Amino acid sequence: MTALQRSSGAAVNRDQVAAFYDAYFDTLDEGRLEEWPNFFAADCRYRIISRENYEAGQGLCIMQADSKGMLTDRVRAILKTQVYAPRYCRRFYSGLRIAAAGEREVQVKQNVLLIQTLLDKPSEILACGAGHDRLLLSEAGELQFADRTLVLDTEMISNSIIYPA
Amino acid sequence: MTALQRSSGAAVNRDQVAAFYDAYFDTLDEGRLEEWPNFFAADCRYRIISRENYEAGQGLCIMQADSKGMLTDRVRAILKTQVYAPRYCRRFYSGLRIAAAGEREVQVKQNVLLIQTLLDKPSEILACGAGHDRLLLSEAGELQFADRTLVLDTEMISNSIIYPA
Amino acid sequence: MTALQRSSGAAVNRDQVAAFYDAYFDTLDEGRLEEWPNFFAADCRYRIISRENYEAGQGLCIMQADSKGMLTDRVRAILKTQVYAPRYCRRFYSGLRIAAAGEREVQVKQNVLLIQTLLDKPSEILACGAGHDRLLLSEAGELQFADRTLVLDTEMISNSIIYPA
Numbered sequence: 001m002t003a004l005q006r007s008s009g010a011a012v013n014r015d016q017v018a019a020f021y022d023a024y025f026d027t028l029d030e031g032r033l034e035e036w037p038n039f040f041a042a043d044c045r046y047r048i049i050s051r052e053n054y055e056a057g058q059g060l061c062i063m064q065a066d067s068k069g070m071l072t073d074r075v076r077a078i079l080k081t082q083v084y085a086p087r088y089c090r091r092f093y094s095g096l097r098i099a100a101a102g103e104r105e106v107q108v109k110q111n112v113l114l115i116q117t118l119l120d121k122p123s124e125i126l127a128c129g130a131g132h133d134r135l136l137l138s139e140a141g142e143l144q145f146a147d148r149t150l151v152l153d154t155e156m157i158s159n160s161i162i163y164p165a
Numbered sequence: 166m167t168a169l170q171r172s173s174g175a176a177v178n179r180d181q182v183a184a185f186y187d188a189y190f191d192t193l194d195e196g197r198l199e200e201w202p203n204f205f206a207a208d209c210r211y212r213i214i215s216r217e218n219y220e221a222g223q224g225l226c227i228m229q230a231d232s233k234g235m236l237t238d239r240v241r242a243i244l245k246t247q248v249y250a251p252r253y254c255r256r257f258y259s260g261l262r263i264a265a266a267g268e269r270e271v272q273v274k275q276n277v278l279l280i281q282t283l284l285d286k287p288s289e290i291l292a293c294g295a296g297h298d299r300l301l302l303s304e305a306g307e308l309q310f311a312d313r314t315l316v317l318d319t320e321m322i323s324n325s326i327i328y329p330a
Numbered sequence: 331m332t333a334l335q336r337s338s339g340a341a342v343n344r345d346q347v348a349a350f351y352d353a354y355f356d357t358l359d360e361g362r363l364e365e366w367p368n369f370f371a372a373d374c375r376y377r378i379i380s381r382e383n384y385e386a387g388q389g390l391c392i393m394q395a396d397s398k399g400m401l402t403d404r405v406r407a408i409l410k411t412q413v414y415a416p417r418y419c420r421r422f423y424s425g426l427r428i429a430a431a432g433e434r435e436v437q438v439k440q441n442v443l444l445i446q447t448l449l450d451k452p453s454e455i456l457a458c459g460a461g462h463d464r465l466l467l468s469e470a471g472e473l474q475f476a477d478r479t480l481v482l483d484t485e486m487i488s489n490s491i492i493y494p495a
Contacts, residue, residue: 282483
């Protein structure tokens with residue numbers, strides 16, 4: 001895993017990127033949705049898309065937001081809606097791959113397994129897929145998503161994807 | 166991930182903590198239960214608890230031991246009992262989060278996915294949840310659990326949790 | 331995790347081994363089967379075997395190849411055959427354990443969870459198990475499998491293991 005040299009001489013290394021994803025997934029796993037937009041740059045894109053559409057170059061998404069403001073709106077909508085059966089969603093990731101794309105930019109891939117638990121039901125697989133992401137390193141040395149595109153292997157999920165991942 | 170400075174100048178880093186968990190889960194995955202108590206300090210607590218009880222601050226646990234001696238007793242009981250259908254349990258973890266809590270103490274969180282396989286049956290999810298742990302660094306430089314609390318997302322499991330995790 | 335000193339003074343460290351497995355699984359997850367043999371030394375062994383047979387010391391395997399040439403043949407056979415329903419297979423791993431076995435050789439264990447998705451079906455567990463591998467470090471500093479033995483916890487899978495893992 002190549003360490004990406006910053007102009008300051010410091011590096012974005014694998015541990016830093018791993019720590020970013022660990023914090024991101026932990027925030028979502030604990031249901032602290034109101035903190036979710038903080039992981040994104042103001043100018044960003046967030047998408048959940050099926051692998052078939054993604055590989056065919058079709059833009060039809062299961063979920064999409066084109067700015068940090070839209071993420072915040074999305075969180076408000078989720079928190080207001082009470083029609084879902086109560087559930088937990090927990091995220092497992094594997095295979096963090098990091099590639100430099102510029103001095104202050106990294107491209108990151110990782111496999112994601114989403115496990116859903118309805119109260120009083122056994123835990124089950126909600127979906128699996130891979131994140132194809134672009135991260136920016138801010139002047140302050142913080143990583144943020146410029147683009148998070150979660151590509152899911154199945155299409156049989158669109159109705160039950162409630163929470164981001 | 167902040168490296169925790171020890172008085173000697175050495176550090177408890179992410180790799181050391183990961184190696185501790187890798188050895189812990191490997192020991193359990195291979196069924197070497199008699200070695201399980203060795204990962205704990207003499208004065209320790211081990212709990213498996215549902216997320217609902219944990220977040221409500223209720224103490225009712227699926228499994229609990231309040232000392233290393235009780236862990237050893239537990240192992241003896243499991244090894245003596247022959248009423249279960251033979252099965253394997255394999256543990257996957259993700260999102261190791263490390264926070265310092267003192268010079269010789271670290272707090273660690275990690276997601277855990279338990280996969281159970283009854284012989285001649287397909288593998289299936291037994292449970293998923295998160296470990297909320299407190300580790301001590303001994304004088305000899307070894308990590309040990311002072312507290313391992315495994316919080317499971319579901320309550321529909323208490324009867325089939327046989328092996329520790 | 332002990333860093334393994336190479337004669338040149340460099341080290342095979344945990345990050346390098348993790349990067350090797352990340353690239354290996356990513357290649358398979360993306361279906362680039364024709365690149366699969368490149369991860370193996372010319373003189374190699376690849377096996378998928380049930381845990382029961384493995385622990386009993388029986389050689390009967392679900393899949394076996396005894397050279398890189400046989401892996402290439404296997405890939406050709408898979409790519410030619412069109413009798414399977416289209417599906418994705420995605421690999422999650424956990425608990426990378428590394429042990430030195432010589433100056434240019436490392437032994438690596440890791441848990442593996444295989445998730446299969448038939449198009450228009452929900453994702454499901456195909457199998458879980460552990461890799462018991464031996465890797466060689468080439469003169470050029472590249473890691474390659476001398477032996478990859480994937481031990482699966484269940485035997486109820488032999489007919490549906492189509493793709494390597």
